[in-house]
Amino acid sequence: MLGKHYIITGATGSLGESLIRSLNECGAFVTIVVRNEEKATLLQNKYANIIDVILLDLNSEINHKYVRDKLSEHAKFDGIINNAGLGYFKSNEQHSNAEIKDIYNTNLVNLIELLNIVLPFLNRHASVVNIASISGKVTTPYGSHYAASKAALISFTNSLRLEREDLHILTINPGPFKSEFHTKADPSGTFQRLTEQIQLDVNDLGDQIVKGIIKKKIEINEPKWMDLGLRFYQLAPRTIEKLFKKSFLSKKL
Template sequence: MSAPKRIFITGATSGVGYEIAKQLIHTSHELWLTGRNEAILNEWQQQGAHIIPADLTDDHQRKHLIQNVPEVDVAILNAGVGTFSYAHEIKDEDMDTMIALNVTAPMKLTKKLLPIVKEQFIFIGSQAGKVATPKASVYAATKFALIGYTNALRLEQPNKVITVIHPGPIDSPFLDHADATNTYRQKMGSVLLSAEEVAKKTIQTIGTKKRECNIPWYMGISSKLYALAPSIVETIGKPFFNKK
């Protein structure tokens, strides 16, 4: 990633998106940032970024966003949300929110961005999209959907690089919303990734032809084993899977 690029980032006011912006803000790259926290966006603007506040689940705000984003080299679609709850207990509104922000929004946004993104799309997925776990049925479904979408997109857009980042659990504000019990962070302990680490790995894929990036790397192996022998992985991984 030697030459300066114009980079568009969604979800730039929290979690991984915030850390990506933080690590890029004082580089030679030109940043176009969106998110729902206007106070943080204004801080980015004071540091030289271009900002467009938007709720990506709102059709009118998404339309306004598209009308104001210029041609960019790279689009990093990071915005997402999760709620940990059993399938028979999860609230309908939480299901709707996850599907709207994790699935519908990036698909509709990508449709409009395709003509103006010159080089690369980077989607923030999840290991949950490869190996589902209890209390994450709907969240996992949204990330499985993203994998299917990007696999097809890659075939449809051979002149653009489609990269998907698949991190494991991250210690970020995402957990504050997802985990109503407030115990997951403690149970997972040192296994949790930092948002800074995921942001760094994501930035390293800019300008490459990388198809996907598994963080940590060994989770890429476990997901391949799961595809081959799901029952065995579910049995061995049960103590880990039930930490939510």
Template sequence: MLARLKELRNLEGKLVLITGASSGLGKLVAYEMAERGASVVLCARNVEELRKVAERCKEISQADAFVVKLDVSDSEAIDHQLEHVLQDIGSIDVLINSAGFGLFEPFKDIEMQPVEKMFRVNVLGLMYVTQKIAQQMIKMGRGQIFNIASVAGKIATPKSTAYSATKFAVIGFSNALRLELRPLGVQVTTVNPGPMDTNFFKRADPSGHYFDAVKLLALSPEKVAHQIVEAVGYRRREINAPTYMEIIHRGYELFPNFGDLLASSSFFNRK
């Protein structure tokens, strides 16, 4: 099975499906995949932005770039649109589940409707997309799935209760799925980035205070996108960025009481 996975290291002629491809990390992963010669299937709600990304991908790769309007909070739309992709475009070699959003508010004040929406997008939508594509990958005996989680799914901090819950769920789902799919030739890799300089924060924290507080520590999304593409074709369990966050997480697990103090300190609690 590992030999089949290695076939993905050469991305020329391979088909990559990316959710959340109209902006942020998803868009940058699309460009990186195009640099490696892959054809891309770009999925998001904003078709106008998707078309711009698709044109840029074509310029880079001289390969196909397909635009698919997709709302991952709508399970019927997922089933319909991905059936169209698999029948009319082709079998997916690599899946990047990048669609998602956050909301940073104290739990005592947060409205539950956007929390439900967050779970539909960040967790359930990811699971629906993954199941549909994984079924096809199993038939091929080869494929790789990247689930974009977050360091917030490993280290919870104040004002991220709902968002952290969705990302803890994504990590737990991915860990179990990895064990199920590996014997079938499909690798599952979880990506856990810290704060990145993307438009994610415009929705998560409209005030801008949090990003202003962490911008000196913010990751380059281009670097994270490069790390993802470099992991294609390898049995990489996780990508944790920056690396020191994984070290802190290990310490958090070993010394949870101290971890709680650290997570609520001014170093982490900047929202």
């Protein structure tokens, strides 16, 4: 990966920083897409491989000209890692209309819009990495809109893989890991406490994703035991929902 150049969205989150670190160790450069300029500066002071910053809030309307102008300042890119994400652990009725729109805009609609701007700037066989979630593969009460947006992202990514054989398309479906995402999704900290013992190591996850790019994998599901459980779930989902109802309600706060 020496000398390659990747775009990372959601770069100021824990996984975003882990990806910057891992790519730096492989000799790759990054352009980060962030909404907080102050946090971007802190990252730039910490990692020498950050060569540009695109200030963009994926909850808001995308300024196409600004993004294209920033991308055109560089030679072609070797990939984009779509890591920005948003969700709330609430019942459907507890979500405000604004929250629902923000979730789908950040996790799906604006992600695709940004990707379509970036695609002409990618090298042939460049990597498109979409960070979905294991939640997108299972019934997720009290997190329905987050899970639905990730399920749609998984479906979109699989379709894109067949449409664009000239690109490497990789889907990442992680379980819970320590992140500021949980602070916003569940300000009470309940979900964080409930999942603390099974949370993924975010640095290990970042390294796995970078290795997945190098090896041209098409899907990474972590943790393995959770992915295996989901395979059984898909055989008889309603029966398993009844048998393990308490586990399905882990986001009920």
